[in-house]
Amino acid sequence: MPEGSCLCGAVRFTVTEPLTNIAACHCGQCRKQSGHYWAAAEIARESLSMINDATLRWYQSSEKARRGFCATCGSFLFWEPIDSDRIDVAMGAIEGPTATRLDRHIFVAEKGDYYDIADGLPQNAQ
Structure with missing residues (x-):
């Protein structure tokens, strides 16, 4: 069962399902x-x-979603769509090896101009 935490350790959690459907989000937010x-x-x-x-x-970042973070160290941990039974968990917050791989890139139309995406994974404009 994967465990995770923020940088300072004040927020700690476990995930009781396999970590799958992993996306790298390049949106401006x-x-x-x-x-x-x-x-x-x-x-x-x-x-979770x-x-x-x-x-x-929690920070209500848009009418569609809110973002969970630690008020002490500032670690960005969760992205949760409003009125959904799904939540995104930061892969960087998971402790130890994850035995997973990135599946795709999303919101690449908003990516920074200072880097390239060259891993061959699917890239979605949104």
Whole structure:
């Protein structure tokens, strides 16, 4: 069962399903919040169990979704569509080897001009 945490360890969680459907998001919001593009696994909301969430805060970034982060260290941990039973979990927050691979790139129409995507994976404009 994968476990994850923020940088300071104040937010800790487990995921009870395999980490699959992993996308690298290049949208402007993910790039601003993470400092580059953001890789995440999409899971069922019920598969996410919080061990400690005292410093977890949510930012309503659009009418479509909110973003979960640690109020202490600022780690960007979750992206959750409004009225959905799905949530995206930051791959960088998962501890230890994940035994997974990136599946695709999304929102490449918004990617930064300072890097290229050359891994051969599917690229979706949105």
